[in-house]
Structures are given as C-alpha cells and as structure tokens.
Amino acid sequence: MDKGLLAYLYIPLFTAVVIPFLPKSKPKLADLFANATLLAGLANLAWLCLRPSVIASGFISVPGNGLSLLLVGLIYLVALCVTFFSANYLPEAMPNRGAYYSLLMVSVAAMCGIVTTSDFFTLYVFIEVLAVTSFALITVDETLGGVEGALKYFLLTFPASALIMAGISILLLTLGSLSYESLRTAMSSGLPAGPVTFGVALMMLGFLIKSGVAPFHTWTPDAYQGAYAPVSAHLGGIVTKISGVYAVLKTATLMNFFDGRAQGLSSGIMFLGMLSIAVGALAALRQKDFKRMLAFSSISQVGYIVLAAGLGTPLAVIGAIFHLFNHATFKTVLFLNSASVERSAGTTDMTKLGGLEHSMPWTSWTSVIALLSTAGVPPLSGFWSKLLIILALWESGFKTYAVLALLFSIVTLAYFMMMQKKVFFGKKPAEAGAAPEVSPQLLAPAVLMSAIIVAAGLLFPYFYSYVRMAAERIIL
Amino acid sequence: MSAFSLDWYFITLLIFVGLYGMLVSRSIIRQLIGLEIVSKAAMLAVISAGALTSNLMLAQALIITMIVVEVVVVAAGLALLVKAHRLSGSADIWKLDSLKG
Numbered sequence: 390m391d392k393g394l395l396a397y398l399y400i401p402l403f404t405a406v407v408i409p410f411l412p413k414s415k416p417k418l419a420d421l422f423a424n425a426t427l428l429a430g431l432a433n434l435a436w437l438c439l440r441p442s443v444i445a446s447g448f449i450s451v452p453g454n455g456l457s458l459l460l461v462g463l464i465y466l467v468a469l470c471v472t473f474f475s476a477n478y479l480p481e482a483m484p485n486r487g488a489y490y491s492l493l494m495v496s497v498a499a500m501c502g503i504v505t506t507s508d509f510f511t512l513y514v515f516i517e518v519l520a521v522t523s524f525a526l527i528t529v530d531e532t533l534g535g536v537e538g539a540l541k542y543f544l545l546t547f548p549a550s551a552l553i554m555a556g557i558s559i560l561l562l563t564l565g566s567l568s569y570e571s572l573r574t575a576m577s578s579g580l581p582a583g584p585v586t587f588g589v590a591l592m593m594l595g596f597l598i599k600s601g602v603a604p605f606h607t608w609t610p611d612a613y614q615g616a617y618a619p620v621s622a623h624l625g626g627i628v629t630k631i632s633g634v635y636a637v638l639k640t641a642t643l644m645n646f647f648d649g650r651a652q653g654l655s656s657g658i659m660f661l662g663m664l665s666i667a668v669g670a671l672a673a674l675r676q677k678d679f680k681r682m683l684a685f686s687s688i689s690q691v692g693y694i695v696l697a698a699g700l701g702t703p704l705a706v707i708g709a710i711f712h713l714f715n716h717a718t719f720k721t722v723l724f725l726n727s728a729s730v731e732r733s734a735g736t737t738d739m740t741k742l743g744g745l746e747h748s749m750p751w752t753s754w755t756s757v758i759a760l761l762s763t764a765g766v767p768p769l770s771g772f773w774s775k776l777l778i779i780l781a782l783w784e785s786g787f788k789t790y791a792v793l794a795l796l797f798s799i800v801t802l803a804y805f806m807m808m809q810k811k812v813f814f815g816k817k818p819a820e821a822g823a824a825p826e827v828s829p830q831l832l833a834p835a836v837l838m839s840a841i842i843v844a845a846g847l848l849f850p851y852f853y854s855y856v857r858m859a860a861e862r863i864i865l
Numbered sequence: 866m867s868a869f870s871l872d873w874y875f876i877t878l879l880i881f882v883g884l885y886g887m888l889v890s891r892s893i894i895r896q897l898i899g900l901e902i903v904s905k906a907a908m909l910a911v912i913s914a915g916a917l918t919s920n921l922m923l924a925q926a927l928i929i930t931m932i933v934v935e936v937v938v939v940a941a942g943l944a945l946l947v948k949a950h951r952l953s954g955s956a957d958i959w960k961l962d963s964l965k966g
Contacts, residue, residue: 510927510930513934514930514934517934517935517937517938518934520938521937521938524941524942524945525941528945528948531948531952533949533952536945536948536952539945540942540945540946540961541961543941543942543945544887544893544896544900547900547938547942548884548887548900548903550904551900551903551904551906551907552907554904554910554911554931555880555906555907555910557911557927558911558913558914559914561911561914561915561918561920561923561924561927562914562918565918565920
C-alpha cells in the first residue's frame with residue numbers, strides 16, 4: 390500500500406459514513422458534503438504536483454510511483470464532475486439522495502484503493518467493493534433498463550472475480566506471496582516462468598472481462614445504456630477503466646512483457662486489444678442510441694490501451710497511461726452531454742433527435758472537442774496518446790497492428806461525425822419538441838473537462854514529462 | 866495420485882460443473898447457483914495452494930476475507946434479481962432484452 394496516498398482513500402469513505410446521518414430536512418447538504426470532499430482532495434493534489442517548482446524540476450519530487458498519484462487525481466476529477474452534475478441533475482424529491490452520494494463516495498474510495506495497493510489480494514477486495522457499489526448505482530433510478538444492465542454486469546463480473554481468485558491461488562502456489570514485487574522478482578529471475586504466467590493469465594482474463602474487452606464486451610453497452618444518466622458518466626468515464634484497464638496495465642508492467650518471457654500471454658492480450666478496437670468501432674457505426682454508441686466507442690478506446698499494455702515497451706506504457714487519462718476526460722464529456730440531451734430533449738434515440746446545435750450550442754461544441762480528441766485530431770490530447778501507441782507498435786515491428794490501429798482511428802472519426810450530424814447538426818425532426826440549453830451548472834463539468842482536453846493537448850511536453858517519470862518508476 | 870493432485874482435479878471439475886450450470890439454465894437463480902459453485906471452487910484452490918506451500922495461515926486469512934466479500938456480492942446480486950422479478954415479472958434471463966442496438 391502506498392501509505393502517503395491513504396488519506397485520499399479514507400476521507401471519501403469518512404464522508405460516505407457521515408452523509409446518512411445528515412438531517413433529512415436539508416437534502417442539499419449531502420450534495421455539498423460530497424462536492425466539498427472531492428474539491429478539497431483535488432486542491433491538495435494540485436498543490437502536490439502542479440506547483441511551478443515541481444513542474445520545473447521534471448516532477449522528481451512527486452511522492453510514490455507517479456502513476457497512482459495521476460490516477461487518484463483523475464478519479465477525483467471525474468468524480469467531482471459527476472457529483473457536481475448530479476447535484477443539479479437529481480430531482481428535488483429523490484428519496485435516496487443521501488444513499489446515492491454515499492455510494493459514489495464509497496466507489497471513489499474503492500478506486501483509490503485499487504490504484505494505491507501493492508498486492509493482488511487487496512486489489513481483488515477493492516475491485517469487488519467497486520463492483521458492488523456499481524450495481525447499486527446503475528439501478529438508482531429503479532427502471533427496468535437499469536436493473537437489466539446491472540444484472541448483466543453482475544453475471545459477467547462475478548465469474549471474472551472467480552477467475553481472479555483462481556489466478557491468486559496459482560500465484561500463491563508458485564510465488565508463495567501475493568505482492569507485486571514478488572511477481573516482478575520472479576519474472577526477472579532465471580526460474581521457469583510457465584506456472585506464474587498461467588496464474589497471471591487467469592487473473593488477466595478476469596481483468597479483461599471487467600474492462601469489457603471484445604469477446605467479453607456484451608455487458609458494457611447494456612450497463613452504460615441502462616444506467617442512470619450521471620452514473621453512466623461515472624461508470625464509463627472512470628469505474629471500468631480503473632477496475633479493469635488499470636489492473637491489466639499494472640499486471641502487464643509487472644510481467645515485463647518486452648523481454649519476451651511471457652510471449653504467448655503478451656501476444657494474446659495484444660490480439661484481444663486489436664479485436665476490441667475493431668469490434669467496438671464497427672458496432673458503433675450502426676447504433677441508434679446515443680449512449681449505446683458511446684459505450685461501443687468506449688470498448689474501442691479501451692482496446693487501444695489494452696493493445697499498448699500487451700506490447701509493454703516503455704513507450705507503449707507511456708502511451709497507455711496517457712490514453713487512459715484522455716479516455717477518462719473525453720468519455721466523461723460525452724456521457725455528461727448525453728445526459729444533458731436526455732434532460733433537455735427527453736430522449737437519447739438518435740433517430741428522434743437533430744438540429745440541437747442552435748438551441749444547445751455549448752453542449753454541441755464541447756461534444757465536438759471531445760469527439761475530435763477521441764478520433765485523434767492533432768492539437769488535442771487524444772492525438773498524442775494514439776501517436777505514442779502507434780509509434781510504439783511500429784517500432785517493435787508490429788506493423789500490421791500499427792496500420793490497423795490507425796485505420797480504426799479513422800472509423801472512430803466516422804461514427805462520431807455521424808453521431809454529431811444526427812444529434813446536433815442537421816435538421817430538426819418535425820415531431821421533436823423544443824430543447825433549450827441546460828443550466829450553466831450542468832454545463833460547467835463538460836466545459837471544464839473540454840478545457841482539460843485542450844490543455845493536455847497543447848501543454849503536451851509537461852504532461853509527457855510527468856507520464857514518462859511515472860512510467861519509468863513503474864517499469865524499473 | 867497424491868491428495869493434492871486429487872484436490873486440483875476436483876477444483877477443475879467443480880469449475881466446469883459451475884460453468885456448465887450457468888450456460889445451460891435460463892433461470893437467473895440457477896445461474897447464480899452455478900456462479901456460486903465456480904467461486905467455491907476458486908476458494909478451494911486458494912486453501913489447497915496454502916496447504917501445499919505450508920502457508921496455511923495466510924490462505925485461511927484470505928479465505929475468510931473472500932467469504933465476507935462474496936456474501937456482499939451475492940446479496941447485491943439477489944437484490945438485483947428480486948428487483949428484476951418485480952419489474953418484469955419473470956426470472957428468465959432471455960426475457961430481459963429491453964436494451965438492444
């Protein structure tokens with residue numbers, strides 16, 4: 390456990406315990422508590438790593454491994470956007486408002502646990518805590534769609550947990566301990582790597598199911614589409630990225646894939662990553678629902694991260710970390726915008742929407758920024774991460790994968806352009822009612838995230854030096 | 866055949882029994898039972914691994930934590946099942962198809 394970061398875990402947990410005891414007559418107090426906790430955490434993190442002196446020294450003085458700190462910051466950022474959005478989105482008379490915020494806070498705490506832990510068993514426990522809070526959050530509006538999505542999520546993540554447990558048992562058998570360090574030592578020693586790789590492969594399979602990679606992606610669209618609107622931003626933006634993709638990335642760096650001792654596992658993961666890029670992008674082309682299309686796009690983008698994690702060279706790891714960050718920012722913007730569209734126009738069915746550009750300009754233009762970043766258009770952040778991943782692939786001789794990754798990036802642009810045309814540009818269908826712009830409070834999170842997308846793209850050198858420091862610390 | 870290889874034989878068997886139960890049944894309750902069998906097999910694997918490497922204390926601690934975690938997960942799953950049954954009137958997984966694309 391990275392002890393310096395434990396406070397980021399305890400404080401949201403403490404808030405989660407306090408919220409149910411707040412007076413029932415003042416429901417807004419729960420909003421205030423949740424937002425204040427996350428904002429304080431973010432301010433603290435900004436002080437820790439965005440001071441000019443720290444930036445000038447190349448982030449040497451950042452404590453712990455830089456990756457945990459970056460991801461804790463990301464978790465707080467996305468969660469703050471979600472809680473701020475929910476504070477203005479939830480109906481005034483919602484009966485379980487306190488429970489909703491408590492669950493959000495517990496899920497933030499569990500995610501911080503996942504990124505700060507340093508042994509596989511603790512990782513497993515926090516992943517389970519996160520899964521339980523996600524089931525409850527998905528069904529918070531008590532519609533059949535939500536329950537159905539949560540049930541499908543449940544029926545696929547539970548076997549994944551059993552696989553992780555089986556992998557843990559094999560590791561216990563072969564290593565005698567479950568810490569990350571013992572795995573790294575075993576992989577860099579001269580002992581035969583076969584049994585250890587088998588155990589890790591079982592765990593990887595579990596993590597891949599949880600991150601919704603291609604052959605196991607069937608729960609993802611249902612869960613994202615059925616979830617309550619702000620919750621789908623939380624789920625798509627950060628929860629599945631942390632519970633699945635981060636675990637895959639971390640285990641991949643521990644396995645030292647680039648020195649070729651676990652070649653089979655490495656190429657298997659890369660294949661699944663590529664498959665997921667292709668399946669996600671092609672399926673997104675023919676979606677009719679806004680949120681469902683975003684879910685398939687999410688599957689496709691996760692594929693890039695998994696592909697880079699499977700390659701495992703330092704450049705690929707840098708690209709993967711950067712894409713993880715970017716994915717969280719632009720997917721949060723898009724899901725929050727879909728929630729705004731749902732609030733304003735009453736539906737997310739793209740055949741019934743159109744011409745919202747004039748009545749909802751802010752929502753429309755933040756979506757444009759996010760989708761251009763997703764597709765990898767130059768000055769924005771998504772371009773740099775995809776460039777790093779494709780360069781890493783090309784450099785290591787996987788030229789087919791590199792070309793395919795580039796081509797599917799164009800497909801990404803295609804389906805997002807279709808989405809933008811159907812929802813925001815184009816003609817308004819005759820039967821659609823007026824769709825006024827949502828209130829500034831609902832727009833603020835999307836605008837903030839769009840600003841971060843642009844800033845991360847323009848200030849890429851600073852960001853790169855941070856991520857390179859993080860990657861060096863976790864690989865060496 | 867030593868006792869331990871027999872252990873692992875049964876663990877594999879149990880995992881496949883559970884997965885088979887999940888795949889062939891339409892009722893969500895039966896699928897949950899299948900899932901439980903799979904996860905119990907995984908727990909047996911942990912305790913067997915602990916006994917084999919004379920690390921039984923650690924394995925027992927892990928198992929107790931796993932049981933607690935699993936109880937919570939199963940309770941959440943059963944709550945979802947009850948909700949789904951109330952809203953749709955059936956516990957048949959193939960009838961839950963309102964989300965499509």
